[in-house]
Amino acid sequence: MPDLLIELFSEEIPARMQARAREDLKKLVTDGLVNAGLTYASAGAFSTPRRLALTVEGLTAHSPTTREERKGPRTDAPLKAVEGFLRSLSLDPSKVPVLIPDELDGSLAERDALSSIASYLKAQGYDGTVQAEHKVRIGSREIRADLVIGDVPFEIKKIKGQFVIFVLVEKPGRPAAEIVAEVLDAAIRNFPWPKSMRWGAGSLRWVRPLHSIICLLSDESGATVVPLTVEGIAAGNSTRGHRFLSPDAFTVTGFDDYAAKLRRAHVILDSHEREETIRQGAANLAFARGWQIVPDDALLSEVAGLVEWPVPLMGVIEERFLDLPPEVLQTSMKEHQKFFSARNPRTGRIEGFVTVANIETPDDGATILAGNQRVLAARLSDAAFFWQNDLREAKAGMQAWAEGLKSVTFHNKLGSQADRIERIAALAREIAPLVGADADQAERAAKLAKLDLRSAMVGEFPELQGTMGRYYALAAGEDEAVANAARDHYSPLGPSDAVPTAPVSVAVALADKIDTLTGFWAIDEKPTGSKDPYALRRAALGVIRLILASKVTIRLRSFTEQAAYKRFVLDYAETVRSTDEAASSELMTAFLRGESLPRTRSKDLDKRIDALHEWTTQRLGPTSLETEKNPLFDGSTINYDKVSLDLLSFLHDRLKVYLRDQGIRHDIIDAVLAQPGNDDLVLVVNRATALNAMLQTDDGRNLTQGLKRAGNILAQAEEKDGVEYSFGADVKFAETDEERALFASLDTAEPAIKAAIKAEDFPAAMTAIAGLRAPIDAFFDTVQVNTDNQIVRRNRLNLLHRIRAAGQQIADFTKVEG
Amino acid sequence: MTSPNRPRSFQDVILRLQTYWATQGCAVLQPYDMEVGAGTFHPATTLRALGGRSWAAAYVQPSRRPTDGRYGENPNRLQHYYQYQVIIKPSPANLQDLYLGSLRAIGLDPMVHDVRFVEDDWESPTLGAWGLGWEVWCDGMEVSQFTYFQQVGGHDCRPVSGELTYGLERLAMYVLGVEHVMDMPFNDPDAPIPLTYGDIFRQTEREYSRWNFDQADTDTLFQHFKDAEAECARILAADPEDAAGRTIPMAHPAYDQAIKASHIFNLLDARGVISVTERQAYIGRVRALAKACADLFVTTEAAQA
Structure with a gap:
């Protein structure tokens, strides 16, 4: 071996x-x-x-010798095809032995087949082994074949009535x-x-x-x-x-x-061993000073990939830099220098670093460490310079940054970053009461949250966006809750990121993501397949996780409708531009800044158009729009409600993915999403969780069967009779005890379910409906619904309706699988 | 840092590099006589990286980056600085060793320092060029860029050129142990008239910083950009045959105009009059010029193997 x-x-x-x-x-x-x-x-x-x-x-x-059967052309194929097949297997046609298998009987077709091969082989100069008069046993008879038959590889098989040539290819081991x-x-x-x-x-x-x-x-x-x-x-x-x-x-x-x-030769081959050497070495160096290394596995693996002979060296950060925020120190050292940070547990500050050299030197790394120290000092001097300048601007109110964001384009159809901030601020105000935040604080936080994008520090270290925003907001004397929102409003980014729960942070984080989603839906830039350049799936998941973590009741419809409304305004403004530039630009400006525009929910497009028209003429005085009266825009090209529903269903899809990861089956989510109130995610998840728990029990599974059975029988009868059985089941027409027992159970369960649903106590609702399992089972076991007595039949169908209705209060059980 | 072989001045570092690369067989060229943003723009690199003809050159290139001006106050940022550029085609198998030899020549002994090749892929959107390679670290400081050119002006490089770029000020400051670029000895500190980098460049950095950021007339610059663009296109479109019936395509004169447009764009950028969206468009226009020049160059004698 x-x-x-x-x-x-x-x-x-x-x-x-x-x-x-x-x-x-x-x-x-x-x-x-x-x-x-x-x-x-x-x-x-x-x-x-x-x-x-x-x-x-x-x-x-x-490698072992292998034999493999390769299928070739039919026996009546042109000779060229047979030849090509053999050549494709690198076989010399004149040397191929042939086997006639037993299954061949003596029909004319076979003889043709055999003779076609024979004549082919002869044409190829097949020499020596063709023996006339050779006898071949076929089936029970011996027949005369025109050619001979060698060891094995050439076979003719009957497939679907056709004779097909097979060759057994033997590959010798190598x-x-x-x-x-x-x-x-x-x-x-x-x-x-x-x-x-x-x-x-x-x-x-x-x-x-x-x-x-x-x-x-x-x-x-x-x-x-x-x-x-x-x-x-x-x-x-x-x-x-x-x-x-x-x-x-x-x-x-x-x-x-x-x-x-x-x-x-000074090479440690195994990267894990190098990582361990670095981890241990760094820890020992830190320990000697009473410090601790800030763990960073990604950095460790990267550094292990930069050295063959790791030699950790410890350095001290100069006193003058220790007042920099720890995130700045860590980011600067990690991103630029690939240093590990060392924390002094007594002061809680980052006070040292470990750099990993790739060499042992006669001066024990003194020159290397001195060089690294110098480079770090230069970097941190820059950082300190940025920090001081930024702090000065922050204390002055950050107006220059706000101004600067006006010239930074967010998206050419969605305006500048400044426009976007205005929209987010307006939205945060709207969301604030829903999440228990102070509206003024939420608006203020939204206006400050992205200003650090213009700071020198974030210019140098983009990954510090938000982190610096918090420092600068605090320096500007803002409330802690407002400053934290600057830091936290980007969250959650990844699926495992922590989710903010402080109300002001939640309001701004939601506003940020909802503005992004409605904006891109309004301009019809949705994710397709694997393409999601604006990270809209991440934004949608963010909305979901924020709402669920805070357990706040938010009707998403009221926000997804904004997408439709934005699309409507954009289309309108675009269309009127050719007749009235001023009116169009007034609308666009207001739209981009999220100013309140008339939001008529009327289905009547003319009313919507009139409302915009009126708003514009009020703002601008009489304009040409007055006379033109939107002649170009009939709003008929787009179904605006569809835009809103499409966004909602995108959010639902992300919710399904999210809940599936939490172990809730997609059919359970579908059953719940079919219920009213499906834009209230907390409600949806509570329902789904309760339903999921119930379906884990025997009662739950059997009940589901009963509910589905009731639904099926009812649906068939309704289809057949062309009526809806929805009212009038009366216990006096009940013929059996089981029937009467079901009436009694429904009398108890219905108000209990209703009350529980009203109180949004889904586990209680599940308990109430699960109580129906035994009576329903007993009913179906003993009672024939479709009986000849029409009065009794109708009564039973109406009773089934009560079962269906009880179930529908909780979920659409027809969607539950199994 | 205490090597007895240590250079004593900025010019000593340059002279050692010149001598070293001359010894390695490079043609030691002089700087290109136009304003450029980096040594790569020198036609000895951009154009000569194209085509099949072997090539080996080394040169100092004064480089201008108007937005990096700091009025001479920043310890290592300058709007005018020097790059040392080496280009060898085809890239020799021992190019890394040759490079390390150049570090030894300026007193950086890899047995005492920590020299590392850290991934850094190079791309020049304005030249339509890219390559793979590293930034070379010495004790945690980037001292050079090391690139194997894969494409220039949209053309695949066959054979591949190896390109080395040294940021001379930063490298020399490190070798000489100087904290602020203006304090760096330019000539020998024991010379009868010792001059520091600041003696030579402090005033010019101040003057150019002001001009770059506040004074350069943007209307004039916009016009110059258009002029350079138009002239470049005109040269490229000219009949390759001259009045005397000689075939003389003019790749280099056209490329000069592309360089000019690129520098004017940098000046406009420093003046802050180019918006984020326009930026891409301007870069695209310069790239179009550079590509067209490359297209013409590859048809000329100098590009043939």
Whole structure:
């Protein structure tokens, strides 16, 4: 059982690509080996900045011989087709033996088939084995065949009445080296680097110039280089160590030898070991000062991809920078310098850093540390300069920043960032009472929340947006709740982000996202497939999580309608522009700033148009619009209600995805979404959760069956009779005890369900309806609904209606599966 | 930092680089005589990276970035600074080693310092050019840009050029241990008349900062931009055959106009009169010029293998 060692030695591979590249190399090579018929016991992939390595242990020395049946043309196909088929299998037609199987009977068709093959083979100069008079047993008879039949591979089979030629292809096993060479060559040429390049005069693509290849098979008898040359690079058994500490080439005999010699040559092959070395080293350095390293796994993995021989060095941040916000220190050190931050637990401040060098030096890293310290000082001087300037502007009220945002375009159809802030502020005011926030505070917070986009610090570190906004709002003397909203209103960004629950933050965060959604729906820029350039799915999920986390009652319809309304105004303004520029621009300005425009909900388009028309003429005095009276705009091209419903259903889709991740089935959500009030997400989730819990019980599942059965019988009867059975079930027509018991149960359950639903106590509603399970089961077990007595039948159908109605108060059970 | 082999001045760093790359066989060229934003704009890089002919050049290029002006007050930001540029086509297999040799030549011993190649892909939207490579770190500071050109002016680079760009002031400040660029010795500090970088450039940085940010006449600049654009197009469209019947396509004169347009755009940008949306449009216009120049250059003698 040989072992395989591969090393692809190149110039520095980007750190962020290494983890994926290890996996890709392992997969490409092992898949290739397996597909070619080899097996292996285990495989492991490794990376350093300058090499990708793979070890495959317990590889089979040869691939097995395989036999495979290949289907060819029909026997009556033109000879050329038969010839092409055989050639495609690299078979020499004149050497192919033929088998006539038993199933062939002696019909004319077969004889034609056989003779067509015979004449073909003869035409090909088939020599020697055609024996006239050869007898072949077919079925129970022996018949004479015109050609002979050799060992096995050529077969004729009857398929759907047609005779089809099959060839058994035998592939002899191949030595592992041959397969490895092919597989590695293909892996190198097809490697899925996120970005690759050419170099020099060659045409090979790799992530950076590839310098050497180790491809070595080793077993008890020794190691052999697999003969392989990729674009002039011949595989060998030698590599190099650390670029500076051990630059000389050396040869290896197998993976263990390779890893050990690399270590002697100042290269730790395993990235996890490098990470551990860094983690331990940094922790020890920090411990010696009584500090702690701020954990950062992403940084750790990146740094481990930048060094072959990690040497952590600890430095101290100069006193003059310690007043900078910790986020600024951390971001600056991490993003620019790839330093770890060290916190002093006594002061709570970030006071030191750990940089990881790639080399041991005679001065124990003193020069390196001094250099890093200098660079950090220059960076932090910049940051301190930004911070001081920004603070000055913040204390002065941030007017310049607000001004500046007027010239920053948010989207060319949705105006500037300043316009957007105006809209968000108006919306935050509207949302505030719904989430228990003070309207003035919410509006104020919305107006401040994005001003830091113009600050020098955020210009330098965009990832600090919001974080700096909070500091600057506090410096401006704003209330803590307002300042926190600046920090938190972008949240949640990712699906696992924390969700703000402070009312002012929630109001602004919701307003921000709802404005985004309604705006992009208004201009018809919705996500399609995998394309979501404005992150609208994330915004929708944000809305959902914010509402659910705060458990606030918000009727989303009133906001999704804004999308429709915005679309309407945009279309109107666009259309009247050709007749009245001033009126159009007045409307657009008001629209972009979120100023209140008349919001008539009338279905009558003329009334909507009139309302806009009136608003504009009031603002501008008599204009040409008065006489023109929107002659161009009939509003008929777009169904504006559809815009609103479309946005609502987008939110519902995101809700389904979200709840599915929480373990609630989509059919349960559908059953609940079919109920009124489906734009109140808290209500929807409470219903769904309660229904989900009930469906986990036997009672719940059986009840669902009963409700569905009742619904089905009723629907069929209603369809057949052309009437709706919805009233008048009377216990006096009941014939059986079970029937009467169901009446009694419904009498109890109906008011209980109604009261529970009214109180939005869904678990209580579920308990009440679950009480119907036994009577319903008993009813269906003993009672025939469609009886001959029409009075009794009608009465029973009306009784079924009561069951259906009781269920409908809770959910649309027809949508529940199972 | 205490290497006995340490350079003593800014010009010493430059001279050592010149000598080193001359020794490695590069043609040591002189700066291009136009205002450019970076050494890459020199036709010795932009145009010569195209086509099949081998090439090896090194040069200092004064570079102007009007928006980086800080009136000479910032310790390391300047609106006029120097880049050292090396371009070799095809990129030799030992280019990284050659580069490290240049660091040793200016007193940065990789056995004492921490030299690292950190992913940084280069792209110039104005030149329609991109490449893969690294920024080279020395003790956490970026000292060079190292790029394998993949495309220039929209053309695939075959063969590939290796390009090295050193930010000379920053590199020299580090080697010389200077905190503020204006304090850096320009010539030897023991010379009869020692001059610092500030002696030479403090006043010009102030003057240009004012002109770049406040004074440059934007109407004139807009007109110059249009003129350069029009002249570039005219040169490119000219009949390749001259009055005497000689075929002389004029790629370089046309490219000069593209460079000019690019610099004028940078000045307008510094004056703050180009909005975010217009920015892209202007960059696109310059790129169109650069591409058209590249299209013409690849048909000329200098681009043939």
